[in-house]
Amino acid sequence: MKDKRIATLFLTIFIDLLGFGIIIPILPNLAKSMAIASHLSFNPDYAVGITAAAFSIIQFLFAPLFGSLSDRIGRRPIILGSILVNAIGYYIFGFAGNFMILLVSRIISGFGSANISAAQAYIADITEPADRAKKMGIIGASFGLGFVFGPPIGGLLFSKGGLFYVGTFTAALCVFNFILAFLFLPESNTNRSGHRRKASDTFKGMFQVWNMEVIGELFLINFIYIMAFSMMQVNGSVLWKEKYGLNEMQVGKIFGVIGIAGAIVQGLLIGVFSKKLGLKKMLLLGCPMVGIGLAIIPLPPNLDWFYVNQGIAILLLSVGNGLLMTSINALVSINTPPQAQGTMLGSLQSLSSLSRVVGPLFASYLYANSKELPFVVAGSLVCGLFFLALKLSKKLKAENTSHSVVPK
Numbered sequence: 001m002k003d004k005r006i007a008t009l010f011l012t013i014f015i016d017l018l019g020f021g022i023i024i025p026i027l028p029n030l031a032k033s034m035a036i037a038s039h040l041s042f043n044p045d046y047a048v049g050i051t052a053a054a055f056s057i058i059q060f061l062f063a064p065l066f067g068s069l070s071d072r073i074g075r076r077p078i079i080l081g082s083i084l085v086n087a088i089g090y091y092i093f094g095f096a097g098n099f100m101i102l103l104v105s106r107i108i109s110g111f112g113s114a115n116i117s118a119a120q121a122y123i124a125d126i127t128e129p130a131d132r133a134k135k136m137g138i139i140g141a142s143f144g145l146g147f148v149f150g151p152p153i154g155g156l157l158f159s160k161g162g163l164f165y166v167g168t169f170t171a172a173l174c175v176f177n178f179i180l181a182f183l184f185l186p187e188s189n190t191n192r193s194g195h196r197r198k199a200s201d202t203f204k205g206m207f208q209v210w211n212m213e214v215i216g217e218l219f220l221i222n223f224i225y226i227m228a229f230s231m232m233q234v235n236g237s238v239l240w241k242e243k244y245g246l247n248e249m250q251v252g253k254i255f256g257v258i259g260i261a262g263a264i265v266q267g268l269l270i271g272v273f274s275k276k277l278g279l280k281k282m283l284l285l286g287c288p289m290v291g292i293g294l295a296i297i298p299l300p301p302n303l304d305w306f307y308v309n310q311g312i313a314i315l316l317l318s319v320g321n322g323l324l325m326t327s328i329n330a331l332v333s334i335n336t337p338p339q340a341q342g343t344m345l346g347s348l349q350s351l352s353s354l355s356r357v358v359g360p361l362f363a364s365y366l367y368a369n370s371k372e373l374p375f376v377v378a379g380s381l382v383c384g385l386f387f388l389a390l391k392l393s394k395k396l397k398a399e400n401t402s403h404s405v406v407p408k
Contacts, residue, residue: 021150049364067117094167155252289320295379
């Protein structure tokens with residue numbers, strides 16, 4: 001029964017993330033074109049960052065609330081309700097005729113997508129502590145697969161039927177998702193009278209970690225790294241269209257290749273890297289690889305060397321992301337007491353959501369001044385993390401031993 005529920009939850013999260021991936025190659029250029037058509041008072045380049053940040057800030061604010069609420073009323077109603085909200089958001093997206101309606105649709109979808117904490121709690125309810133980390137990996141796998149399949153599907157749908165096809169197809173996915181969860185995802189929280197964790201605990205925890213030795217530095221590295229990568233995700237499709245003349249289908253294929261390369265690295269190579277290099281070296285190598293990969297994206301002056309350049313960038317980003325994500329998460333876990341694992345990793349995820357708010361806003365400001373600037377700045381920031389990681393590596397104890405950290 002547990003395996004059946006895990007499989008259903010995996011499909012539920014995958015379909016949710018597939019819908020998010022579908023709009024990746026479409027949303028940035030759409031936001032900019034609608035901002036121009038709506039004659040808004042601010043620079044239309046800013047609209048790209050605003051739409052991306054609006055989704056992430058709502059997700060950041062409501063994910064802890066949904067997690068807390070699921071402790072009180074159960075996981076099932078939160079997951080089912082959020083899926084329906086997501087369907088509404090994507091349906092409105094399909095009929096968005098101006099920038100404000102587009103923005104509203106993304107805010108609604110951000111609210112509906114804030115169910116990851118409830119999904120994590122569901123997994124915790126039905127798994128033994130020893131198996132929990134492994135089962136939590138289904139969320140990461142869902143993210144990866146959604147990023148592999150979503151962008152190419154989104155580019156194809158947009159090329160065939162425009163925004164209407166994208167919005168209605170994604171809304172239909174959510175309806176199918178709801179039916180699947182309704183039929184095969186029973187309530188897991190059978191002890192709702194127990195401890196009720198407050199949503200504010202997550203935000204308090206985020207502030208407390210900065211005073212923790214090792215953990216504070218790891219959180220800072222993670223924040224800057226995710227912020228820089230989100231700068232590429234948001235402005236990449238705009239750059240590829242405006243500088244190189246790519247359409248939505250071509251942009252979707254590039255993001256799909258990034259997703260496939262990332263899945264190969266995560267699934268086949270990270271175990272080898274972890275065994276051969278160790279977490280410290282993975283952290284140190286990941287910073288310059290991601291930094292260089294981001295910085296070289298806008299270098300070709302035209303299409304002559306574009307695909308060769310993007311192939312090199314994708315290789316660096318895929319391997320570097322795998323090294324950084326694995327080492328950061330593992331080192332946070334190793335340096336956290338057993339009784340605080342869930343809280344600490346939850347705070348890390350919340351901080352990642354916040355970095356996806358800052359990154360797109362910063363990138364849109366830079367892009368308004370120069371198309372290449374967001375990528376050069378993002379790459380420089382991550383390359384600079386190497387020195388922080390080098391300093392941190394001298395503090396880390398043996399990687400195969402767990403030790404607790406306490407506030408300074």
